[in-house]
Structure formats: C-alpha cells, structure tokens
Amino acid sequence: MITLDFYMPGIPRNIAEQPDMATVERIRGSISEDNGQTLRSTLLKPCPFCGETEPFVQTRELGDYSIDARVVCPRCHVATSSEYMPWRSTYLPTGEDITRLLAIGKAISAWNRRAE
Numbered sequence: 001m002i003t004l005d006f007y008m009p010g011i012p013r014n015i016a017e018q019p020d021m022a023t024v025e026r027i028r029g030s031i032s033e034d035n036g037q038t039l040r041s042t043l044l045k046p047c048p049f050c051g052e053t054e055p056f057v058q059t060r061e062l063g064d065y066s067i068d069a070r071v072v073c074p075r076c077h078v079a080t081s082s083e084y085m086p087w088r089s090t091y092l093p094t095g096e097d098i099t100r101l102l103a104i105g106k107a108i109s110a111w112n113r114r115a116e
Contacts, residue, residue, distance in 0.1 A: 024098055027105045041104070045112045047073040055111065057104050061087065069103035071111035080110045 030043040046053045052075040059069045068082040083106035
C-alpha cells in the first residue's frame with residue numbers, strides 16, 4: 001500500500017521502496033535546467049526560511065555505490081539532509097535506470113515537508 005505524502009500530494013514518502021510510474025513521470029516532467037549535478041523542479045516549494053522561490057536539487061554520484069540528492073536554497077544556503085539511493089538498483093522493464101529520479105523525488109518530498 002502506498003501512503004501519499006500529506007505535504008506533497010501525489011508523491012509518496014516511500015517512493016524509493018514502491019516506485020509508481022505515474023509519480024516517476026511527474027518527477028521527470030517537473031525537471032528543468034538539469035546539468036547532471038544541479039537541477040530545478042517545479043514541484044519544489046519556496047524556502048521556508050527566506051522565501052526564495054527557486055531552490056534547486058543537487059545530486060551526486062558516490063562512486064559505483066550510491067547516489068544522493070538534496071535540496072538547497074541559493075539565497076540562505078539551508079539544505080535538506082542527503083537522500084541516498086543504492087546506485088543502479090532500480091530499473092524499468094525497458095532497462096532505464098531511474099535511481100537518480102527516485103533520489104530526486106525523496107529530496108523533493110523532504111524539502112516540501114513543513115510544520116503547520
């Protein structure tokens with residue numbers, strides 16, 4: 001059973017454990033300005049501290065073992081903790097590796113989680 005993230009409707013907190021293709025496509029479709037290390041996503045909420053409207057996702061490959069992603073505010077430099085995914089662990093039936101997309105989804109979900 002997939003539990004939807006209350007703070008980010010449609011993106012489950014456990015996206016990495018139970019990838020849903022509609023959610024993966026939603027994450028992929030939200031990405032712009034991707035240079036392989038940083039990217040922008042339309043799913044990101046503004047910074048909860050300074051109000052910056054364009055935070056970015058930073059990804060990093062950690063050798064052959066894993067990939068991590070975190071969200072960073074370019075103005076006040078606050079960031080989420082890194083969300084790790086085992087490298088090359090999630091493939092589609094077509095052979096496409098979606099590990100990076102899942103790490104990005106986890107980072108977005110962590111950034112958008114806010115206290116009410």
